[in-house]
Amino acid sequence: MQSAFNREELQDRMPLIAPPDASATHASLTADGKLLRLEGRLTIANAAKLEVELGSLLDGFDGPVAIDLSRVERIDTVGAWIVHRLLRDRPGSEVKGGSPTAQKLLTEVAAADRPCAVRPVAEPFLERELVRLGAYMVEFRDTLMAGLSFVGLTIISAWQAFRSGRGVRVNAITVQMEQVGVNAIGIIGLMSFLIGIVLAQQGATQLKQFGAEIFVINLVGRVTFRELGILLTAIMVAGRSASAFAAQIGSMQLAEEVDAMRTIGVDPVEVLVLPRVIALTLMLPLLAFYASILAVIGGGLFTWASLDIPPATYVQRLREVVPMSDVWIGLSKAPVFGAIIAIIGCHQGFQVSGNAESVGIRTTRAVVEAIFIVIVLDAFFAVFYSALGYN
């Protein structure tokens, strides 16, 4: 699991505080190696220097040593720990002249001397990677099954709402329609308009080589209505709304709001999922149609400005070359995409558990899965409709 602040980043850091000047602390050893005198400030700031100094001073002297602390100005637990370590590793050593504070700290750190591992034990590389691969496969299967059962759950919930005669929550649906549909008009319109221009421009560059610029209109019209308008809208909505659904439901899940609903007897699927699925199923065809129109307008503006094809000719040619079936094929895919995007977003939201990090992971996964499934389904549709003879 990735975190924003990980081990690798931690180990990259240079210390903020430079080693202190030499006068802050000092260690000296008598020639026979029996008496060690520590002076100055035995604190964490000087610990690095002190450790090195002690290492070189005591190198070659293995026996017990008397440690004189009478000239220590200040000592903290790290200083006490370094002294404690000497006492522990050299049985028979003793401390002389320590202040009451030093004595107290020495007792405390000695009591706390219980080594522990810093990191969990890492398995060998091959084993670890195999375990990861296996876990990934299992998770993939589980996600697929859980996704399918969630689709079923949504359908059952819709059926129950319909059968019980209580109907669906119209207000909730309207609010969702505004959020996923109306509020997306600006960005989806702009995107489609620009895509239309790019499509026409790229098409024109290639077709010019054959003197067939007029076919730019076929390209823009057919591709937009049948594929691009709906696909790009679906991708944009997946990015906008699947993530929003996952985050909304995920934070409710964290705050135990979903559990609260269940205990009250309110079905979370009916309250949270149905309105979102219905809203997106209704809005995506509308958005897709709107996006296609704007892409065609973008393409038209380009052909007018760059290829000198007047708008009237452009529209007339569009009507000749784009069969009505293209529009219907395109629009028939939209409700399916809308439903699946909403279901994936909500499903990932319900999968949130534990901590806030999980909301981020699930939100990302909602977007990735929704876009992936949309593209896979689009491929299926393409094969399906061409098998039916619509080319």
Place this chain on the structure above:
Amino acid sequence: MAEREPIIEVRGLVNRFGKQAVHEGLDLDVYPGEILGVVGGSGAGKSVLMRSIIGLRKPDEGSIRVLGQEVLGADITQDPGITRRWGVLFQGGALFSGLTVAENVQVPMREYFALSDELMDEIAAYKISMVGLPPEAGPKYPSELSGGMRKRAALARALALDPMLLFLDEPTAGLDPIAADGFDKLIRTLADTMQLTVFLITHDLDTLHAICDRVAVIADRKIIASGTVAELTRFEHPWVQEYFAGPRGRAAAVASEPGRGPGVDGPHAPLEVG
């Protein structure tokens, strides 16, 4: 006591959220070596006060000096001379979830000092042991710990650099009474050994009785009184009376009767009425 230089000095603090003032001319002193408990009703601005002192929130007016440094103006959290001398325990622990407990404890050490890895591992180990965690907790991730253990681990991180000043935001909230009692004792012991000054926000009356040298009460957007628990019990203010003389307050007072800790008769500053 008056001649002592306060380690935290808050003067005329004003904090507003929109039009609503949380603090209006709040004054507070915290003296070296004491454990100051800050109490107040929910929404009285205890956490906002702490966030202002540690530089996470910019107050609208007033002056705050911490460890002799003015907090306002410069971003105090950018000053290594200050941040290495204090430790903060957030309410939820705020352990870094991608690091193990021991690595969490090492974060401040790595940030400030060029210690050898061996020494850092040892320091992390004894800090973990000092806060009463078993050695097995060291290589665990925060998500694998219980709430109480997470608090202890966060305390170990707050103590990593042997700070002079420790901020605790509701350390016993969400702990069972036995764990809370253990945590109180731990803080008292650590404060005595490491000569800490502790700024402690709490709702826990037992904590106040057990470990606080002095208690400051936030109400009506000010510190309305500060003193020992015994002094505050006699203080005439509706909220203070209800707080200390209510059923829970009395129960906590009885529980602390047999001279547990210096809450009742330890070293203290005279009652100040703000």
